[in-house]
Amino acid sequence: MLDGIGTLARLGLAAVWLTSGLLKAVDPAQTYVAVRAYDVLSKDVVGVVAGVLPWLEIALGLLLLVGIGTRAVAVLSGLLLLAFVAGVSQAWARGLSIDCGCFGGGGAVAPGQTQYLQEILRDAGFLALAVWLTVRPRTLFAGEHRLVASAVPERRGA
Amino acid sequence: MGGADRSERKRNQAASQARLKAAGITPKRSGLSGTPLVLTIVAVVVIAAIVVGVVVTMKNKAAEAAGPAPNYPVSRAGAVITAGQAAAPVTVDIYEDYLCPYCERLESTYKDQITTALNAGQIKVNYHAISILDNASKPAGYSTRAANAAICAADAGIFPAYHAALYADQPAEGSAGFSVQQLSDKGTALGAPASFGQCVAAQGDTNLIEQATNTAAATPALQSNGQFGTPTVAIGGRKIDVNDSQWLQNALKS
Numbered sequence: 001m002l003d004g005i006g007t008l009a010r011l012g013l014a015a016v017w018l019t020s021g022l023l024k025a026v027d028p029a030q031t032y033v034a035v036r037a038y039d040v041l042s043k044d045v046v047g048v049v050a051g052v053l054p055w056l057e058i059a060l061g062l063l064l065l066v067g068i069g070t071r072a073v074a075v076l077s078g079l080l081l082l083a084f085v086a087g088v089s090q091a092w093a094r095g096l097s098i099d100c101g102c103f104g105g106g107g108a109v110a111p112g113q114t115q116y117l118q119e120i121l122r123d124a125g126f127l128a129l130a131v132w133l134t135v136r137p138r139t140l141f142a143g144e145h146r147l148v149a150s151a152v153p154e155r156r157g158a
Numbered sequence: 159m160g161g162a163d164r165s166e167r168k169r170n171q172a173a174s175q176a177r178l179k180a181a182g183i184t185p186k187r188s189g190l191s192g193t194p195l196v197l198t199i200v201a202v203v204v205i206a207a208i209v210v211g212v213v214v215t216m217k218n219k220a221a222e223a224a225g226p227a228p229n230y231p232v233s234r235a236g237a238v239i240t241a242g243q244a245a246a247p248v249t250v251d252i253y254e255d256y257l258c259p260y261c262e263r264l265e266s267t268y269k270d271q272i273t274t275a276l277n278a279g280q281i282k283v284n285y286h287a288i289s290i291l292d293n294a295s296k297p298a299g300y301s302t303r304a305a306n307a308a309i310c311a312a313d314a315g316i317f318p319a320y321h322a323a324l325y326a327d328q329p330a331e332g333s334a335g336f337s338v339q340q341l342s343d344k345g346t347a348l349g350a351p352a353s354f355g356q357c358v359a360a361q362g363d364t365n366l367i368e369q370a371t372n373t374a375a376a377t378p379a380l381q382s383n384g385q386f387g388t389p390t391v392a393i394g395g396r397k398i399d400v401n402d403s404q405w406l407q408n409a410l411k412s
Contacts (some may be wrong), residue, residue: 027401029263036259039330047219052211059207069200076204096332107259108294108331144196 006139009129013077014064016126021057023104028054034106037098038087056080064133067142074133081127085120092116225270228318229277237305237363237370239312242282248409251284253374253390256304256324257291257331261389264400265325271406273318280410285321288371288388291331300335305367307341310357314350323348 024031032050035041041049060080063073088100097111100119133139230242250272254261275281287305292298304324311320323344329335336344342355375386380397391400393409402408 029260029267029401032263033259036330039332043327044219047215048212051215052208055207055211056204059203063200063203069196072197072200076200144193147193147195147199 002136003138003140006133006136007141009132010064010067010070010139013126013129014061017057017061017064020103021054021061025054025058027104030104030106034101037107038091039096040087040090067139068144070133070139070142070144071137074130074137078127078130078134081123081130085123088116088119226273226277228273232312232317234309234312237287237309237366239285239309239317240282241285242276243279244282246279246282248281249394250281251286251392253286253288253380253388255288255291255301255388257294257301257329257335258388259331262325262328264389268406275406275410286370286374287367288374289367290371290388294331295335296332297334300329302364302367303338303361304341306361306363307358309363310354311345313357314345314354316345316348316350319348320345
């Protein structure tokens, strides 16, 4: 039962990262504009973050999908989500008018068009998945079980 | 559960562990995620993703720094600044707002390709300075102010370098943008004569820029889904998709 919930959390978070990462990867200009709109990083750092973020998200998504290092990946996911929440919060607090660019999109929007609360709540939901998997990383159909299980019998008969 | 239960379970566990050990089997740990092999795989995949992102970014940046120097004539008619030789076979129209971050991306991504084609006489580019984002600066008006300065730069003979400079440290939306003084100083730094500063201060082409903006915005061939936005790039008067990274190469082939 708990393993089933964990499995759903793992696959759900995998779907989130793969979707957001691919949407960012296919439109580098959009991703750059989205990162820049947070108005936190210098021009050079914006370029690096916008270049790295899509591939990092895809990597986390693939690892969760396959189920390797679920706890470690869940911790990394949680940290990344906390960074996103911090970014959105500072934009909100400073009165910027931007879209988070969480799933593609991003950049400046009209002052009445911001959705900071919804964006933070959505990230909090994803964060809950990451916390579950950090506390209880056991899931069904995870690749790491196979990896470890296959490593064990080699010692047999030694 | 009671303490007796727990201690019995512990005893059973210890006994089964001992049996497994005797059989030469290492029992699976419950925290599978923490085994060195698994953590190594995670580290390798995550670091590979980061390295790919950094390398691609650095490569683009290095290519940008080593770009070709502009070597083409520039002329102006009204608010339209034309770069390249008049006889060039392909005409590219670029509609841009100096505050628009996607215009900065267009400039950053394709500047070198465009400069190379301009130098070779393959294309000419009509730069239309558009002021649709005037309300996105605080106070409003940076788009028009910068467009005026760009026109002055064309007259002062420094347009290619000035155009690049306006994007190199483009102000963010929501900021004040460069003042008249700052716009003037940028031109002086690029070797503009004293008249450049006076031209920028006069902001004399505001009406031309507004007319050009309204005309462009009302041209159906420049719209997508009935909307005009910046950047818009048109070849032979027809809007093309600049998300296709081959747009310029394709235009040169045809």
